Amino acid sequence: MDDRLFKAAMGKFATGVTVITTEIDGQVHGMTANAFMSVSIDPKLILISVADKAKMHDLIKQSGKFAVNILAEHQQDMSMVFAGQIKDRDVAFDRFEDLPVIEDSLVTIACDVYDTHPAGDHTLFVGAVQNLQLQEDEPLAIYEGKYKDLQDKVTSEV
Numbered sequence: 001m002d003d004r005l006f007k008a009a010m011g012k013f014a015t016g017v018t019v020i021t022t023e024i025d026g027q028v029h030g031m032t033a034n035a036f037m038s039v040s041i042d043p044k045l046i047l048i049s050v051a052d053k054a055k056m057h058d059l060i061k062q063s064g065k066f067a068v069n070i071l072a073e074h075q076q077d078m079s080m081v082f083a084g085q086i087k088d089r090d091v092a093f094d095r096f097e098d099l100p101v102i103e104d105s106l107v108t109i110a111c112d113v114y115d116t117h118p119a120g121d122h123t124l125f126v127g128a129v130q131n132l133q134l135q136e137d138e139p140l141a142i143y144e145g146k147y148k149d150l151q152d153k154v155t156s157e158v
């Protein structure tokens with residue numbers, strides 16, 4: 001199967017956008033990721049998929065912990081900074097559960113690594129949720145490789 005066809009099909013799945021953050025010896029690192037999902041309620045587990053070639057991969061393996069920052073609509077620049085699309089931006093980080101986190105995120109989830117699974121050219125990191133914080137705002141969304149406004153058109157409750 002052609003890679004472009006696969007990517008185009010996966011891009012039809014609308015998602016939010018997160019920045020994964022971690023820290024080694026006081027060195028803070030962030031990476032934009034939309035491969036994020038909730039996994040389990042008891043215990044509370046989430047999952048991220050990180051490319052083996054990403055710096056974040058080795059840093060999470062070393063630190064054993066990470067934060068998932070679910071971005072709000074006004075944080076598109078943070079998505080671009082941590083995907084390397086905006087260069088040389090100084091970012092002010094907050095602290096939460098001894099982890100660096102992105103200020104004003106919609107949700108911040110502090111995790112310890114619970115399990116890892118190699119999966120092709122990525123690694124699935126399952127995170128045990130230690131704590132989280134959330135605020136009321138609109139989410140940043142991505143669909144077909146483009147950032148989108150979510151129009152507030154509720155058709156019915158889930």
Ligand code: FAD
Binds near residue numbers: 028032033049
């Ligand atoms: P780098 O490429 O070195 O870092 C990423 C960028 O963040 C660099 O520009 C760096 O300067 C900046 N940065 C890092 N730390 C700091 C700091 N402390 N202060 C200021 N800037 C800093 N990849 C995946 O593996 N999984 C995914 O689910 C995924 N989803 C994505 C979703 C979207 C919408 C986009 C745009 C990209 C996604 N990517 C995903 C790709 C991934 O974000 C990039 O490949 C990223 O560059 C990999 O980061 P890295 O850890 O290798 O570090």
